[in-house]
Amino acid sequence: MSLVKCKECGNKVSTKADACTKCGAKPPKKTSIVKWLVLLFVFYIFYTASKNYDDYASKNSSTIADTQKPVVKEKSKIEPDKTLKPIKKLPPKPTWVTSTSKDKMTGEFSAYALSPRAFPTKKMSFPYSNVHSSLGIGCDKNGEWVYFSFSSAPNLTNAETKKGYKLISTRIKWDEQIQNVFLTQDWGAKFIHFRDYKAAISNIFNANKALLELQWHGQQSVYFEYDLNGSSKAISEIRSLCSRG
Template identity: 45%
Template sequence: MIKSKAWAVVVLLFFTVMLLVSCVQTPSNGSSSQWKIVSEKDPMTGKEVWYAISPKVKSLKPMSFPYNDTEAWIGIGNDGTNEWIYIGFSTIPNIEDFSIGNGYLIITTRVKWDELEPNYTTFYQKVGSNFLHFANYDDSISKIMQHKRLLLELDWYGNGLVYFEFPLEGAKEAIETIRSKFRN
C-alpha cells in the first residue's frame, strides 16, 4: 500500500511539473519576429495564393476577458491577378464604432505610420469574420512597404480604445517575395 501511494505521488508530481513546463513561455529565438511566407492551393483549380504574414502582436494594454489573449497580424495576399491586405485576429473583433453597407461592417478608425500624424483609414469586416480588410489595398500595401511600424486604434466592446502596434521591418522583402511567385 505504501509503494502505491508513493508511486501515485511521484506520478502526480511528474504531471504537475509537465503541466507547469508546458505553461511557461520560452524565450523567442527571433523567428517569431520574422514575416512568414505561406501558400495555399485551390484543390479544384490548382491556383495558388501566396501570403506575407507579419508577426503576431497583442494589444498594447491587456484587454478584459474574453479578449485578453487576442492576437493580431497583418496579411498580404496575392493570387497573381489581385493583391489585398487585411488584419487578422485570433478572436472575432468586437468593434463598437461602425456603419453597415452591402453586408459588411464599415469601420473608420485612426492609424499611425511610424511617427507621422495619425490619419483615418477605412476597413471592411464581414459580419462574424476575424478579418478587417483595408478599403484601399494599393495605398495601404505601399505604406506597409515604406514604413517600419503601424499603430492601429480600435473601439473594442467593453475595452474602450485599444491599440495594436505592428512591426513592419521585413514587410517589403516579404511582399516582393510573394509577388515574385507570379513573375514569368
C-alpha cells in the same frame, strides 16, 4: 753526514759533497723536514675540505637535486569572476513569414506575407484577454489585398453596418504619421481589410511600425502595434510567386 750512491757511476758520495768525486755528478738532495711538514699541512687542508664537502652534499642531496631540476612555469589560469552574471543570448527577433495556398477544387494559387504577432498595448479583459493579431498581404493572379487577422472576431463599435459587411472608420499611425482609413469586415469574420490596399502597401514598405486603433466593444480604445521590419522582402517574394502561379 751520510753516504749515498752516485746516480751516474755508483760511487759512494757524501751528502754534503757538491759533486761526485769520481764523475762530477751532483748527488741527490734530501728533502728537508720543513718541506715535509708543509706538504703534510697542505694534504691535511685538502683532506678536511673534501670531507666537509662530502658531508654537506649527503645532508643536502635532496635540496641540491631540486635546484638542478628544470623549472617548469605553470600556465596562468584566469579565474572567472563569479560575481558577474552570464550574458543571456536573446532569442531571434520574429520576422515576416510567407506561405502559399492552392485551392484543391479550382487549382487557383495564392501567396501570403504575414507580420509577427501583435498583442494589444494594454491587455483586454475577458473574453478577449488572449486576443492577438497580424498584418498580412495576399496576392493571386488577379491582384493583391491587405488585411488584419485576429485570433478572435473583432466586435467593434465604430462600424457602420452594410449589406453583408461592416464599414469601419478608424486611424492608423505609420511611424509618426497618423492616417484616417476605412476598413471592411465581413459579418462575424476574423479579418479586417483595407479598402485602399495600394496606399496601405506603400505605407508598409516605407514605415517601420504601424499602430492600429480600434473601438472594441466593452474595451474602449484598443491599440495593436505591428512590426514592419522585413515586410518589403516578404512582399517581393510573394509577388514573384504570384506572377509565376
